[in-house]
Amino acid sequence: MEITVLKKEDKEMILKFATSDMTIPDLIAVALLKDTDVLFAGIVKKHLDVGDPQLVLKTKKKKAADVLSKTLKELTDEFSSIKSSIK
Numbered sequence: 001m002e003i004t005v006l007k008k009e010d011k012e013m014i015l016k017f018a019t020s021d022m023t024i025p026d027l028i029a030v031a032l033l034k035d036t037d038v039l040f041a042g043i044v045k046k047h048l049d050v051g052d053p054q055l056v057l058k059t060k061k062k063k064a065a066d067v068l069s070k071t072l073k074e075l076t077d078e079f080s081s082i083k084s085s086i087k
Contacts, residue, residue: 006054013064015055025053031071037062 002018017025025043032041040058045051057064 008065010063011059011061013055013057013068015057017053017055019052020049022053025055028068028071028075029055029057031075032057032067035059035062035067035071037067 001024004016004018005013006016007014015025022043022045029041029043032038037060038057039060040056042056044054044056057068059067
């Protein structure tokens with residue numbers, strides 16, 4: 001899946017996912033909301049059937065890129081654990 005960074009500032013990021021499926025962007029947004037420094041994490045899509053979803057992340061003090069990286073690592077670890085348990 002191709003991802004394009006539309007906006008990257010200290011406390012705000014917007015990523016565009018080249019897919020009509022919102023499953024992965026939504027999973028990331030929900031995981032981001034567990035971080036107490038996150039002001040907003042959600043998905044924007046112009047229309048349910050048309051267009052690519054965009055993940056919007058806004059933070060209080062931490063750098064948005066750092067919060068996103070940490071969250072993605074946590075998700076990777078969680079899925080690795082699940083994968084190991086079903087082998």
